[in-house]
Amino acid sequence: xxxxxxxxxxxxxxxxxxxxxxxxxxxxxxxxxxxxxxxxxxxxxxxxxxxxxxxxxxxxxxxxxxxxxxxxxxxxxxxxxxxxxxxxxxxxxxxxxxxxxxxxxxxxxxxxxxxxxxxxxxxxxxxxxxxxxxxxxxxxxxxxxxxxxxxxxxxxxxxxxxxxxxxxxxxxxxxxxxxxxxxxxxxxxxxxxxxxxxxxxxxxxxxxxxxxxxxxxxxxxxxxxxxxxxxxxxxxxxxxxxxxxxxxxxxxxxxxxxxxxxxxxxxxxxxxxxxxxxxxxxxxxxxxxxxxxxxxxxxxxxxxxxxxxxxxxxxxxxxxxxxxxxxxxxxxxxxxxxxxxxxxxxxxxxxxxxxxxxxxxxxxxxxxxxxxxxxxxxxxxxxxxxxxxxxxxxxxxxxxxxxxxxxxxxxxxxxxxxxxxxxxxxxxxxxxxxxxxxxxxxxxxxxxxxxxxxxxxxxxxxxxxxxxxxxxxxxxxxxxxxxxx
Amino acid sequence: xxxxxxxxxxxxxxxxxxxxxxxxxxxxxxxxxxxxxxxxxxxxxxxxxxxxxxxxxxxxxxxxxxxxxxxxxxxxxxxxxxxxxxxxxxxxxxxxxxxxxxxxxxxxxxxxxxxxxxxxxxxxxxxxxxxxxxxxxxxxxxxxxxxxxxxxxxxxxxxxxxxxxxxxxxxxxxxxxxxxxxxxxxxxxxxxxxxxxxxxxxxxxxxxxxxxxxxxxxxxxxxxxxxxxxxxxxxxxxxxxxxxxxxxxxxxxxxxxxxxxxxxxxxxxxxxxxxxxxxxxxxxxxxxxxxxxxxxxxxxxxxxxxxxxxxxxxxxxxxxxxxxxxxxxxxxxxxxxxxxxxxxxxxxxxxxxxxxxxxxxxxxxxxxxxxxxxxxxxxxxxxxxxxxxxxxxxxxxxxxxxxxxxxxxxxxxx
Numbered sequence: 001x002x003x004x005x006x007x008x009x010x011x012x013x014x015x016x017x018x019x020x021x022x023x024x025x026x027x028x029x030x031x032x033x034x035x036x037x038x039x040x041x042x043x044x045x046x047x048x049x050x051x052x053x054x055x056x057x058x059x060x061x062x063x064x065x066x067x068x069x070x071x072x073x074x075x076x077x078x079x080x081x082x083x084x085x086x087x088x089x090x091x092x093x094x095x096x097x098x099x100x101x102x103x104x105x106x107x108x109x110x111x112x113x114x115x116x117x118x119x120x121x122x123x124x125x126x127x128x129x130x131x132x133x134x135x136x137x138x139x140x141x142x143x144x145x146x147x148x149x150x151x152x153x154x155x156x157x158x159x160x161x162x163x164x165x166x167x168x169x170x171x172x173x174x175x176x177x178x179x180x181x182x183x184x185x186x187x188x189x190x191x192x193x194x195x196x197x198x199x200x201x202x203x204x205x206x207x208x209x210x211x212x213x214x215x216x217x218x219x220x221x222x223x224x225x226x227x228x229x230x231x232x233x234x235x236x237x238x239x240x241x242x243x244x245x246x247x248x249x250x251x252x253x254x255x256x257x258x259x260x261x262x263x264x265x266x267x268x269x270x271x272x273x274x275x276x277x278x279x280x281x282x283x284x285x286x287x288x289x290x291x292x293x294x295x296x297x298x299x300x301x302x303x304x305x306x307x308x309x310x311x312x313x314x315x316x317x318x319x320x321x322x323x324x325x326x327x328x329x330x331x332x333x334x335x336x337x338x339x340x341x342x343x344x345x346x347x348x349x350x351x352x353x354x355x356x357x358x359x360x361x362x363x364x365x366x367x368x369x370x371x372x373x374x375x376x377x378x379x380x381x382x383x384x385x386x387x388x389x390x391x392x393x394x395x396x397x398x399x400x401x402x403x404x405x406x407x408x409x410x411x412x413x414x415x416x417x418x419x420x421x422x423x424x425x426x427x428x429x430x431x432x433x434x435x436x437x438x439x440x441x442x443x444x445x446x447x448x449x450x451x452x453x454x455x456x457x458x459x460x461x462x463x464x465x466x467x468x469x470x471x472x473x474x475x476x477x478x479x480x481x482x483x484x485x
Numbered sequence: 486x487x488x489x490x491x492x493x494x495x496x497x498x499x500x501x502x503x504x505x506x507x508x509x510x511x512x513x514x515x516x517x518x519x520x521x522x523x524x525x526x527x528x529x530x531x532x533x534x535x536x537x538x539x540x541x542x543x544x545x546x547x548x549x550x551x552x553x554x555x556x557x558x559x560x561x562x563x564x565x566x567x568x569x570x571x572x573x574x575x576x577x578x579x580x581x582x583x584x585x586x587x588x589x590x591x592x593x594x595x596x597x598x599x600x601x602x603x604x605x606x607x608x609x610x611x612x613x614x615x616x617x618x619x620x621x622x623x624x625x626x627x628x629x630x631x632x633x634x635x636x637x638x639x640x641x642x643x644x645x646x647x648x649x650x651x652x653x654x655x656x657x658x659x660x661x662x663x664x665x666x667x668x669x670x671x672x673x674x675x676x677x678x679x680x681x682x683x684x685x686x687x688x689x690x691x692x693x694x695x696x697x698x699x700x701x702x703x704x705x706x707x708x709x710x711x712x713x714x715x716x717x718x719x720x721x722x723x724x725x726x727x728x729x730x731x732x733x734x735x736x737x738x739x740x741x742x743x744x745x746x747x748x749x750x751x752x753x754x755x756x757x758x759x760x761x762x763x764x765x766x767x768x769x770x771x772x773x774x775x776x777x778x779x780x781x782x783x784x785x786x787x788x789x790x791x792x793x794x795x796x797x798x799x800x801x802x803x804x805x806x807x808x809x810x811x812x813x814x815x816x817x818x819x820x821x822x823x824x825x826x827x828x829x830x831x832x833x834x835x836x837x838x839x840x841x842x843x844x845x846x847x848x849x850x851x852x853x854x855x856x857x858x859x860x861x862x863x864x865x866x867x868x869x870x871x872x873x874x875x876x877x878x879x880x881x882x883x884x885x886x887x888x889x890x891x892x893x894x895x896x897x898x899x
Contacts, residue, residue: 103790148660162635179873183786183850188871188896193667217717243688286745342656346578374658411659437650438663444879
């Protein structure tokens with residue numbers, strides 16, 4: 001059956017307005033947040049219920065048609081890039097917060113719920129949802145689950161995978177499976193650990209149970225300006241070395257500051273070669289004491305100006321420059337590549353010098369914004385697509401930075417995911433056996449390889465039956481009491 | 486035949502393979518050989534010997550939790566990891582450690598303590614790092630620092646077919662590829678052999694205080710736990726020790742810098758009310774398994790606010806079947822262990838467990854028999870109902886299609 005046949009088959013169940021086949025309308029879904037990859041999907045369906053998702057996936061499985069789930073489309077690795085011969089399943093109509101369960105410190109949400117919306121609904125009860133990607137005003141929880149999203153505060157509070165305790169999953173075969181719940185440690189393999197961060201390749205989450213975190217008693221934020229990134233990096237090492245675990249430590253270099261200034265007028269100190277934003281939260285007595293320590297560490301390492309947020313408004317202004325940094329770079333460069341790599345934190349000053357050297361040699365400007373506490377770099381490689389050759393040079397610089405991360409024992413992606421963009425880099429970090437082993441998981445969930453194919457892995461693995469004898473399951477399992485044994 | 490296999494195992498391990506003795510039996514299932522590889526490469530060679538001769542393999546560290554799970558269907562070869570015990574890298578400035586799977590946890594903690602750091606799994610035990618991962622063993626401080634799965638950032642494994650593979654890395658923040666380490670955590674050696682692991686570390690806190698209070702009725706205990714979890718105390722751990730119904734202690738661990746701990750201790754004493762006391766050392770039961778002589782140990786999970794229902798269900802199940810239960814664990818996480826003492830009778834134990842499982846929906850969790858004498862375990866459903874079992878079976882088929890690794894030990898006969 002071709003995709004048009006699928007549309008006809010699904011129309012009675014989902015309704016006419018949920019099925020998009022018109023080419024112009026299909027084109028509005030041709031990319032996610034990584035806009036230079038564009039593929040027009042063959043069919044778009046707007047689902048509203050788990051039953052819809054299961055029906056669409058079952059139809060795809062029967063017809064051997066690939067499908068891609070899409071949340072808010074804010075991903076930065078092309079993870080939700082459509083398949084030209086496949087179905088794009090748009091989850092954004094499933095956006096109900098089903099339950100805020102304060103007594104159990106959990107929330108149950110549909111996957112299209114916006115990250116910040118969940119925090120807003122939990123706040124009146126003294127709770128919030130901790131993972132806070134910079135796109136939290138528009139990104140969806142389902143997308144966060146797919147990408148294992150982090151955020152500025154994951155240094156202390158962890159990533160999405162540390163906050164999901166249950167999922168309702170539509171498997172690539174179209175089965176609806178309940179995994180985990182409000183309680184922790186469900187018996188059996190840690191399927192949640194495999195699914196969260198699998199970039200939509202192991203099925204589609206249709207319901208998500210997450211941990212809610214108590215809002216801290218005290219929050220203190222400072223902004224410190226340094227002459228150079230070396231001093232700022234040294235300050236970070238001193239803070240962490242003293243046993244302080246801040247909620248966040250963010251760094252921006254001179255070029256990133258210039259861009260943020262131009263875009264949102266955040267008023268960062270003049271002449272800074274680097275700024276650090278350090279936020280501490282927790283019990284008041286601890287925060288007060290450690291905040292004084294952090295301030296001293298910044299001064300000892302050469303900070304020439306330190307500002308302390310007097311209230312929430314000023315804190316928001318500090319963060320505004322940081323959180324808008326990616327978009328702000330558009331003010332100083334027509335085009336840019338957002339890189340996402342990780343290095344051991346202690347290698348920060350050295351790696352920044354190497355990046356500067358790569359940038360100078362190639363004649364390509366690089367602005368640096370990063371989660372300094374956990375060594376997660378976001379170099380922004382600037383270029384003008386209108387100038388012949390610039391885009392290629394920018395790609396090369398961006399790739400060289402990835403290689404640098406691997407050389408220092410880091411990772412090719414800290415939070416944006418592999419997606420379409422970085423599948424080609426996977427063999428630089430993992431050998432064939434490593435990738436083959438990961439794909440065993442893929443084959444277990446999706447032997448037909450129809451769930452978001454072409455992402456993460458540069459070369460798909462054929463999931464045919466592994467050669468060898470099959471001893472089958474436990475005899476009691478085969479006898480029909482498998483489910484209770 | 487046996488000699489040929491032993492010779493092959495010796496060749497794979499530079500003569501570190503021997504015939505098994507009675508002490509190597511798993512759940513009274515005798516093994517035939519023990520191999521002690523000292524690297525992933527030797528482990529791979531051992532697994533290839535096992536494949537060539539169709540041997541069932543049980544991976545063993547210190548052997549402290551070797552009887553967790555169901556009784557394996559077959560045991561031919563014990564793969565002992567304890568020679569893979571080196572600290573490969575401790576990057577103190579980056580708060581990470583890379584360590585061989587066979588290193589004992591107490592040794593590792595001693596290695597790290599010199600740098601003022603620790604792997605946030607307590608208390609230090611003689612079990613190995615690999616065993617910690619394979620059993621997903623939990624301790625009190627998981628409330629603040631997360632369970633083992635959240636501390637593990639990279640693994641080296643040897644598959645059943647002998648292929649050596651890595652996943653994750655040695656940086657905390659990393660989303661490149663599937664998180665195979667999490668899938669292996671708690672897999673009881675049924676998917677692959679873990680030979681090396683990378684963990685994130687935490688700084689050792691400067692100050693500790695334990696604030697404890699005697700508690701009695703299930704509803705009162707739950708109300709107190711609710712007060713604690715919604716407070717601003719930020720405890721590192723909240724443990725309940727309940728040797729019998731009506732006699733229990735709730736104990737909070739507060740950690741951090743001295744002025745902060747002092748201030749929170751005062752708040753905790755106030756919150757817990759009459760009878761609460763603060764000490765600078767742990768209660769003697771802290772973090773230990775509540776074994777009461779019967780050697781039956783359950784792991785029970787619950788929704789945080791399902792605690793009163795759990796305690797009531799436990800008392801009910803015991804009264805109906807003639808057992809006494811010693812419950813202990815992390816009630817603000819929702820994961821506790823229960824030591825059962827009572828009739829040495831398989832039917833009675835099965836009835837007690839079934840009774841508790843019937844009420845599991847009231848507390849929102851699961852009941853797993855971690856450990857029981859081999860004769861009591863034979864016909865017992867140790868795992869109970871499992872969600873997602875078909876997916877788990879598919880994972881096992883991919884990783885170990887010949888069912889070579891601890892066959893029958895895991896859920897659904899995996």
